[in-house]
Amino acid sequence: MGLLDLYKWGLPSQAEHLNRYRDNEPLYNMARSFWNSLDSASIYFMIAFLAIGLAIVCFYYYGYNKWPGRKYKIQHWALWLGITAALTVAATLILGAAIVSSNLQEKFGFLLRISLINSVYSILVYFIASLIICNIPVPTNAYRFLKIGK
Amino acid sequence: MAAIATAIIFASCTKVINTVNDPHFDKKGFALDSLRASFQAQAPSALGFYVEVSGSMNGFFRSNQDTRFKKDVWSIVSNFGENDVAVLSNEGTVAGKYAVQDFRSRMNRGAFVSNQETMVPKMVNTILQNLDYDNGQCAVLISDMKYSPERQRDVKVLLSQYQDDIRNEIGKYPGLAVCMIMATSDYLSASNKVIAEDSPYYFVIFGKDNNVAFMRNCIATLLEDNGNFRESIEMGFDYESPAYSFGIPKNALQFFNEPTFIGYNTDFSDTCVVNLKLDLTNYRWKIADEDILRKNLAVKACYGSKVSVGDINLDVTNHFNQGFERKASAVVELKVYDMFATDSDVIEWTLNHPDQLISNDFSQIISCPNESDLTGSFSVDRFIGGVFNAIQNVWDKMPNRILVSKKD
Numbered sequence: 001m002g003l004l005d006l007y008k009w010g011l012p013s014q015a016e017h018l019n020r021y022r023d024n025e026p027l028y029n030m031a032r033s034f035w036n037s038l039d040s041a042s043i044y045f046m047i048a049f050l051a052i053g054l055a056i057v058c059f060y061y062y063g064y065n066k067w068p069g070r071k072y073k074i075q076h077w078a079l080w081l082g083i084t085a086a087l088t089v090a091a092t093l094i095l096g097a098a099i100v101s102s103n104l105q106e107k108f109g110f111l112l113r114i115s116l117i118n119s120v121y122s123i124l125v126y127f128i129a130s131l132i133i134c135n136i137p138v139p140t141n142a143y144r145f146l147k148i149g150k
Numbered sequence: 151m152a153a154i155a156t157a158i159i160f161a162s163c164t165k166v167i168n169t170v171n172d173p174h175f176d177k178k179g180f181a182l183d184s185l186r187a188s189f190q191a192q193a194p195s196a197l198g199f200y201v202e203v204s205g206s207m208n209g210f211f212r213s214n215q216d217t218r219f220k221k222d223v224w225s226i227v228s229n230f231g232e233n234d235v236a237v238l239s240n241e242g243t244v245a246g247k248y249a250v251q252d253f254r255s256r257m258n259r260g261a262f263v264s265n266q267e268t269m270v271p272k273m274v275n276t277i278l279q280n281l282d283y284d285n286g287q288c289a290v291l292i293s294d295m296k297y298s299p300e301r302q303r304d305v306k307v308l309l310s311q312y313q314d315d316i317r318n319e320i321g322k323y324p325g326l327a328v329c330m331i332m333a334t335s336d337y338l339s340a341s342n343k344v345i346a347e348d349s350p351y352y353f354v355i356f357g358k359d360n361n362v363a364f365m366r367n368c369i370a371t372l373l374e375d376n377g378n379f380r381e382s383i384e385m386g387f388d389y390e391s392p393a394y395s396f397g398i399p400k401n402a403l404q405f406f407n408e409p410t411f412i413g414y415n416t417d418f419s420d421t422c423v424v425n426l427k428l429d430l431t432n433y434r435w436k437i438a439d440e441d442i443l444r445k446n447l448a449v450k451a452c453y454g455s456k457v458s459v460g461d462i463n464l465d466v467t468n469h470f471n472q473g474f475e476r477k478a479s480a481v482v483e484l485k486v487y488d489m490f491a492t493d494s495d496v497i498e499w500t501l502n503h504p505d506q507l508i509s510n511d512f513s514q515i516i517s518c519p520n521e522s523d524l525t526g527s528f529s530v531d532r533f534i535g536g537v538f539n540a541i542q543n544v545w546d547k548m549p550n551r552i553l554v555s556k557k558d
Binding site for chain 2: 028
């Protein structure tokens with residue numbers, strides 16, 4: 001069993017999805033198997049947004065800000081936030097295409113929705129990790145604009 | 151971050167579908183029982199045909215006269231390649247073995263017309279002694295199965311002991327299965343006049359149950375194509391557990407490929423319908439009948455809900471893909487309702503295979519009291535009784551289970 005519950009708020013319900021094929025058993029079975037395949041793949045989607053969010057936030061605070069040039073601005077943080085979201089969409093689409101097997105035309109639509117939801121999660125990961133890094137005493141050249149208090 | 155991920159995973163994995171804690175499913179709804187073996191037909195490794203040529207069979211064999219018997223026997227014998235056909239003597243031993251073509255010409259020209267008696271126990275003994283059924287060999291006896299030891303002085307006594315003789319003979323071969331297929335043919339007098347339109351005779355198949363089932367499907371199909379199949383009965387089979395799958399449910403969703411249905415919504419409808427698809431291909435043909443299937447399908451709910459069998463849709467073909475292959479399946483609607491006390495329930499179902507599954511017509515024919523009645527089969531009931539005394543049909547009586555849950 002996967003973690004498709006993480007994505008259900010942005011997807012049609014399973015019943016809604018399957019009901020479209022009620023009158024055609026082969027298609028119904030394809031739709032069911034597609035849903036199960038999405039469910040099984042959802043653990044990898046979750047790993048993708050966690051890994052991308054954490055990797056980019058680490059890179060931003062400990063790699064990018066060591067590069068020469070002035071980066072002591074919120075725009076740079078926001079730029080990498082955007083990159084995180086875009087990269088997550090792309091990675092989820094590629095991952096989905098590779099591991100979710102189905103001939104249903106809906107496949108791309110579902111994967112796109114999951115990718116967008118994943119990008120929201122990766123933004124959250126990026127934000128929460130930034131919040132933590134800004135508030136713990138670790139050395140970084142980045143602007144700690146999320147530091148709470150002085 | 152790890153804590154958040156763990157919390158998400160934990161929340162997702164602790165969803166309880168099996169709210170009744172049924173020991174055959176885990177909490178998430180996965181079935182814990184291992185898959186059980188289902189009965190499969192298998193082509194025999196070798197095949198032998200035996201034909202009885204006693205006096206009571208003469209009406210089928212009349213010289214140069216066309217009978218449905220000749221058509222069917224040729225159709226069947228020639229269908230399975232170049233197997234020799236053995237003709238049994240009055241002593242029940244093999245009197246001669248003929249190549250298929252030779253057998254055909256002898257049969258057609260009436261060379262098998264005789265006035266021999268029929269010593270069924272000896273015939274059975276001869277056939278089984280030479281049958282390596284454990285290694286997939288099958289034998290087919292073509293006979294009217296009328297026991298008529300009229301040349302013996304103690305006919306009446308022998309007849310009264312006939313059932314026990316058959317029991318003792320068959321009982322020597324553990325693991326043997328027997329299927330009797332009844333066909334009918336026109337029966338001619340010595341002057342070649344039709345004296346019975348539908349005189350019964352039998353194809354008795356001996357072997358291992360899987361091989362016998364294969365031969366039964368083939369022979370019965372050929373007979374049915376010719377319009378001469380009447381009924382079959384089988385003994386010594388282990389039908390195991392039926393192969394099954396599920397169709398599109400109503401008011402529920404199948405959970406992965408498990409026998410679990412989630413999201414039963416009582417606000418939407420008080421009934422949830424699980425469509426159970428049973429594969430009947432290798433079972434007795436009789437079971438592929440709506441009334442008989444309904445009678446032999448036992449269903450019950452374990453935790454207080456109600457369950458009933460709704461519509462049954464049968465799909466039977468003996469020429470699957472225009473070939474010579476039987477496919478028989480049934481889609482059975484299992485209606486689950488009145489789930490008041492719990493949020494889930496387990497439906498137990500079993501497919502039974504009772505021995506006494508025969509039609510009234512067949513019952514009358516096999517218990518015909520008069521040896522000379524050409525529309526009946528004198529003594530066949532005793533033969534069947536004797537076989538049943540030695541070998542019975544068995545099947546896996548452990549129920550199969552379906553979990554239906556309101557949770558999703």
